[in-house]
Amino acid sequence: MLVHYLAERSAVLDYGSLVNHAQMLADLFWGDLQRHHPTISSLNLPDEVAQAWKQRVRVLPDGRPRRTAHAVFLAVRSFYLDLSQWSMEDPARWAAWAAPCPISEADIRGYIKETRHRQARMQQRTRTLVPVLPQLVRAAEARLQRATLLLQAARSAKPGEEFTVEGSQYRRTGRDGSHWRPTALFLAPVGEPGPRFDAECEENNAFWTWASIEVLRRTGARIEELLELTHLSLHQYQAPTGETVPLLQISPSKTDRERVIPADPDLVAVLARIIRRIKGTGERVPLLTRYDGYELVFGPPMPHLFQCPSQHRLQVISPNRIREFLTELALRADIVHVDGTPLRFTPHDFRRIFSTETVNGGLPIHIAAKLLGHLDLNTTQAYVAVYPEEVIRHYRQFVDQRRTHRPSEEYREPSDTEWRDFRDHFSLRKVALGTCDRPYGTPCQHENACFSELRASSGSAPR
Incomplete structure (x- = not known):
């Protein structure tokens, strides 16, 4: 049954x-x-x-x-x-x-209550990740730049030769034993502890990590939509003013509804760089079949944009590999929360960040829903209800208006004596509340000697 x-x-x-x-x-x-x-x-x-x-x-x-x-x-x-x-x-x-x-x-x-709690957790995660997103972007760019320099230097060096890149010294090696290949671009750090690595593999991972982050954060696409992008997804629209507007077509995925995103110059530059890379010396993008993990079917041969060599042949990058790229980069960049806990980025985090920044930047929410491919505005509202801009704006206006009715001398710069008394007040309060580990409200067997000593050191007479 x-x-x-x-x-x-x-x-x-x-x-x-x-x-x-x-x-x-x-x-x-x-x-x-x-x-x-x-x-x-x-x-x-x-x-x-x-x-x-x-x-x-x-x-x-x-x-x-x-x-x-x-x-x-x-x-x-x-x-x-x-x-x-x-x-x-x-x-x-x-x-x-x-x-x-x-x-x-x-x-x-309790389903509605649990849904609200889940939305609150997602919104809190977005608020946590938005401030550190520039750090992740800079780390991806720096890693790609360094990996490109390493690959260029490795290709110019002979097996066994040492060279320096950005202040670090490396030696080109090959595979050990009978499988040693003089053409393999393996590098080993010189004078520093570190494992040997493949310069080509490092540059390849660095590039696709950077490309994934750039496309995800500039389009708000889902992970399956990202990997379904092809050379045929790029279009041009001739506006009535005569201006040519580049468009990016997102294939139907979760909602079986395709959409078109206007591509800004930065996104166009990223896509152009991807196309130049996968074309190589050829004139066309190679055609590959992609396995759909949601429907368990192979798609037709298409000029997929996110393709790279894997296991000695070209393959469309898998969703798990994209997630591994993001996790590895966050670890390398040492991105942590204010309490020191490591932060991780997932592909869907960029979708929430994209929706939050676009709507809070002034884009109407119904337009954001079309860009994100949402069928219901409430779904988009759950994505963007992270920073209550209206509440913040009106509260700041209230505070500014209240300040106009206060005496102006309350907003003057405090003197050194006032600052010292202000700090001593909190120090004395901590001692009075029992920061010496005695239970609050219990008598002190030392007759509050620490309290009297602190008074004397601050220039006040002990009581």
Whole structure:
């Protein structure tokens, strides 16, 4: 029955969504019930069995709360309601499986709250990543520049020869043993600890890391849309004024709806550099087939832009490799949060940053929705509701207006004595609150000697 149900639902789901749906129904729901109740054979669950399952699904195997518990409840509720509806339309096939739904409206009532919490986490992540995005961009550019210089120097050097690039010394080597190849561009640092590396591979990874970041942050494209870009995606539009506007066509992906993005000069320069690289000495972009991991099919041969040598042949770059590029660059650049925790970028982070910066920069939200390919403005609103510009602007106006009614001498520069008294106030307050590790409000066995000493050192008479 589960197989037939999922086959019916597959008509309106892509492969990734179908796998997720199957995992929730077959594993988290029915598989869990069979593990705890081996004799169960009906969807008409006793109340105690249903309640016990709800408690188990809210917790992960390691004891942490499951964030997607409400999504599982919704999938199971839809499953039962679908069977009830289908049993009336085709009773011979589905009526035997119709049963009361164990998921009530009260069980899914927290879905909206969980959705808001998820949006808050995404918005907080965007607020964290926006300030460090320039650092990531500079790191990608610096890495590409250094890798290009290393590759040029390695090609000019002979096997065993040493050379210097940007103050660091390297020696060109080859493979060890019988597999040593004089033509291999392996480099080893001289005088510094470090592994040997392939200069061509380093330059290739540096270039596609830089290209991925530039295209993602300038288009807001999804990762699958990025990898589906081809030479045929570039178009030109002749405006009524006679101006030629370059356009980038995004193929249908998640919403099966294509869109066209006006390309700014910086994006055009990045795409032109990519095309020159993949053309090489040829006149055309090589045609490659791409494997769609969401639909599990191979596409037709196309002049894909994101293609590079891998395992001795040209291949379209995979989504996992793009993610590895971004993770490796963030580690190399030592990008951390204010508390010192490492920060990581994912391809979808650039989509949120793009939407936030465009709308907060003055672009109407319905235009941003078209650029992002959203069918619902509420989806775009969830992406861009990161900085409450209207709240900030009106509050600053309120503060400025309130200052006009305050005495002007309150805004003068404080004297050195006032600054010293201000700092001493907080030092004395810390001692009074018990920063010497004694519990607050308890008597001090040293009769507050530290408090008196601090008073004396600050020039005030001890009490």
